[in-house]
Amino acid sequence: MKTENQKAWFFVLPVLVLVAFNALIPMMTVVNYSVQETFGDNVFFWQGLDWFQQILRSERFHAALGRQFLFTGLILAIEVPLGIAIALSMPRKGIWVPVCLVLMALPMLIPWNVVGAMWNIFTLPDIGLLGYFLNHVLGISYDMTQDPIAAWVTIITMDVWHWTSLVVLLAYAGLVSIPDAYYQAAKIDGATNWSVFRFIQLPKMKTVLTIAILLRFMDSFNIYTEPFVLTGGGPGNSTTMLSIDLVKIALGQFDLGPAAAMSLIYFAITLLVSWLFYTLMTKDDLN
Amino acid sequence: MQKRSIVPILYILFLLLPIYWLVAMSFKTTNEILSGFSLFPQTFTLDNYKVIFTDPSWYWGYINSISYVTINTVISILVALPAAYAFSRYRFLGDKQLFFWLLTNRMAPAAVFALPFFQLYSAVGIFDTYLAVALAHCLFNIPLSVWILEGFMGGIPKELDETAFVDGYSFPRFFATIFIPSIKAGVGVAAFFCFMFSWVELLLAKTLTAVAAKPIAATMTKTASSAGYELGLLAAAGTLTIIPGAIVIWFVRNYIAKGFAMGRV
Numbered sequence: 001m002k003t004e005n006q007k008a009w010f011f012v013l014p015v016l017v018l019v020a021f022n023a024l025i026p027m028m029t030v031v032n033y034s035v036q037e038t039f040g041d042n043v044f045f046w047q048g049l050d051w052f053q054q055i056l057r058s059e060r061f062h063a064a065l066g067r068q069f070l071f072t073g074l075i076l077a078i079e080v081p082l083g084i085a086i087a088l089s090m091p092r093k094g095i096w097v098p099v100c101l102v103l104m105a106l107p108m109l110i111p112w113n114v115v116g117a118m119w120n121i122f123t124l125p126d127i128g129l130l131g132y133f134l135n136h137v138l139g140i141s142y143d144m145t146q147d148p149i150a151a152w153v154t155i156i157t158m159d160v161w162h163w164t165s166l167v168v169l170l171a172y173a174g175l176v177s178i179p180d181a182y183y184q185a186a187k188i189d190g191a192t193n194w195s196v197f198r199f200i201q202l203p204k205m206k207t208v209l210t211i212a213i214l215l216r217f218m219d220s221f222n223i224y225t226e227p228f229v230l231t232g233g234g235p236g237n238s239t240t241m242l243s244i245d246l247v248k249i250a251l252g253q254f255d256l257g258p259a260a261a262m263s264l265i266y267f268a269i270t271l272l273v274s275w276l277f278y279t280l281m282t283k284d285d286l287n
Numbered sequence: 288m289q290k291r292s293i294v295p296i297l298y299i300l301f302l303l304l305p306i307y308w309l310v311a312m313s314f315k316t317t318n319e320i321l322s323g324f325s326l327f328p329q330t331f332t333l334d335n336y337k338v339i340f341t342d343p344s345w346y347w348g349y350i351n352s353i354s355y356v357t358i359n360t361v362i363s364i365l366v367a368l369p370a371a372y373a374f375s376r377y378r379f380l381g382d383k384q385l386f387f388w389l390l391t392n393r394m395a396p397a398a399v400f401a402l403p404f405f406q407l408y409s410a411v412g413i414f415d416t417y418l419a420v421a422l423a424h425c426l427f428n429i430p431l432s433v434w435i436l437e438g439f440m441g442g443i444p445k446e447l448d449e450t451a452f453v454d455g456y457s458f459p460r461f462f463a464t465i466f467i468p469s470i471k472a473g474v475g476v477a478a479f480f481c482f483m484f485s486w487v488e489l490l491l492a493k494t495l496t497a498v499a500a501k502p503i504a505a506t507m508t509k510t511a512s513s514a515g516y517e518l519g520l521l522a523a524a525g526t527l528t529i530i531p532g533a534i535v536i537w538f539v540r541n542y543i544a545k546g547f548a549m550g551r552v
Contacts, residue, residue: 002378011373012385014366015429022426023392026403089294098540102533103299106306109532111487111504114525121312121518122305129308132324161302168298222396225489229508243398247490250402263399270394 033260051261061262063237064245065269068221071241075159075220080213082160083167087175088201090168101172104165116229119158144231148238151231155239158226163216170212174205210281217277221270242266306529312522320518335523345524348503351417352486353531355500358421360481363428364474368467371436376445389430400426401494408495419495420502424485431484432477439473472542479539486532503528 034051036044055061091097107115125131125143134142144151178200186196224243227233233240233248240248246266250259312320313335314328339345373379374386400423408419447469451461467474493505507524 002376004379005377006379008373008377008379008382011369015370015389015433016385018362018366018422018425019389019392019429022404022422023395025407026400029403029406030399086294086298089292091292100295100299102536102540103302105536106529106533107302109483109486109529109536110525111489111528113489113504113508114528117507117521117525118305118309121522122308127320127324129304129326136324161305164298165302218394222394222398224396224398243396246396246398247401250398256402259402263396267395267399270396271391274394 030260030263033256034264035257037257047257051257052265055258055262055265060245061265064240064242067238067240068242071155071223072217072220074156075163076213076216078156078160079164079167079216080209083164083212084171084205084209086164086168087171088197090172092176101169104168107162108165112225113229115158115162116226119154119161119226119230123154144235146235148235151235151239155227155230158230159220159223162226163219166215167209167212170208171205174208175201178204206281210278213281214274214277218270218274221273309522310526312518313526315519315522317517317519332519335519336527338520339523339527345503345506348501348506348524349527351496351500352492352502352504355417355420355424355492355502356482356485358417359424359428359485360478362421363425363432363481364478367429367432367436367477368474369462371433371440372462372466374433374437375440376448386433389433393427393430395426397488397490401490404491405494414495415497415499417500420492420500421485423491423495424481424488428481428484431480435477435480436470436473439470439476443469475539476542479535479542482535483532 035047037047038044090100122128123131123144125135131142134140142150144154182200183196186200222243223241224247227239227241228244231239233244246259246262249255249262311328314331316330316332316334319325319329374382404423408414413419447465448461451465456465489504492502496502496505503524507521
């Protein structure tokens with residue numbers, strides 16, 4: 001049982017000050033820009049909610065948002081089941097476990113632009129390993145700078161390569177915490193593999209899977225660097241995700257007002273969906 | 288049991304293929320890369336690495352990156368420790384709301400903060416310093432550290448604290464000599480994740496630096512565009528960015544799976 005103690009605020013104060021400095025001041029700047037128009041020279045005019053209306057009605061934003069949801073949906077649909085399957089087939093103990101874990105975690109520790117550059121080199125049509133294999137061995141015409149479908153397949157494959165291990169590590173952590181006695185009891189009852197998974201392993205993995213799905217949602221929804229380096233958002237706009245579009249507007253065209261309004265809408269959507277996921281996944285615990 | 292280990296083996300092969308290709312490229316000459324496909328380096332060369340280790344604009348990139356990552360990890364852990372202790376041991380006004388607010392910062396798209404950060408840090412005069420990048424990365428690393436550490440601290444029985452106070456330990460002495468050593472695995476895991484997320488992030492690091500503190504990742508993107516198509520050099524620089532992460536991960540290999548599992552959502 002925790003004790004009530006208001007002095008605990010002093011312990012939290014350094015964190016509060018640092019995060020507030022980093023979060024609140026920039027956030028206020030964004031809010032400030034989002035309701036004003038500027039023509040440079042630090043002269044601002046009150047604009048009200050015009051930017052918000054403009055963004056919410058703009059087809060460009062709708063398209064980027066649609067691509068973003070498609071991307072994140074595909075990522076979750078592939079990485080979560082795949083990660084669970086791999087975690088289930090890993091040995092529980094033995095000398096190979098740490099080796100497996102280290103090798104699997106390796107992609108997550110590579111700087112994101114290097115991930116993009118690496119996949120670029122890997123998929124170059126005539127001199128990349130994958131590109132050469134597809135084009136000259138299998139005879140599939142593959143060039144992601146020309147073909148939007150190829151670009152999408154490449155970006156999805158890259159993200160699966162990059163982040164499935166996170167789901168694997170978390171699911172694995174949940175699995176090794178199940179006592180052997182559970183499995184023995186299931187064996188005595190003559191449970192099938194499926195019912196062991198459904199009634200023992202899945203419930204025990206629930207907490208970690210909630211974390212995995214939330215983290216994968218947040219990070220894939222905010223993805224910027226990897227697709228930017230790999231495809232630059234192209235061909236055309238076919239792989240321009242929300243963050244890429246936002247940076248284009250803010251730093252490329254320097255349209256601060258619309259960019260700020262878009263930032264706030266973007267952040268609000270991320271928060272809302274995270275909250276929905278969280279409430280849905282923890283609903284049973286509360287009842 | 289034996290048959291199903293084929294799945295992890297295939298998965299690891301899939302993970303290693305692009306990495307192999309990057310490493311193989313780094314030992315090729317630019318001529319060989321552009322002249323056609325070869326599975327192994329035909330004319331094995333270390334020239335790409337020589338360039339990186341002799342050209343200050345290259346190797347300073349690594350020093351810069353490691354500097355701000357280290358500063359960020361130290362700051363994040365130092366401030367997160369007492370906060371995590373407060374969240375794990377006490378109830379106080381607004382504790383749950385504060386915890387949730389901290390986590391929402393983990394959800395903020397970095398692209399949203401790039402420009403305001405640039406203006407804020409320019410205004411306080413730390414633009415293009417290690418401190419700027421280290422502080423900016425605190426935005427998502429502090430919440431994560433608090434979250435992980437709180438999970439580990441929850442596993443330590445409260446009786447430990449009470450016994451120490453009965454024995455006449457002052458709070459700072461108890462915290463430093465008894466409590467922190469008993470959650471050192473948690474500190475290791477939190478430090479690992481701080482290192483990881485600060486090391487891999489580029490958008491903020493690039494926006495907040497110009498020359499003096501420029502990260503290696505930014506040096507790479509600039510070279511990629513300005514020097515034309517020096518793929519071998521780019522591959523060598525990329526290969527070198529994998530090494531620090533690989534070293535750090537080896538140290539925490541036994542705790543890494545546990546790190547997230549013990550945190551709460």
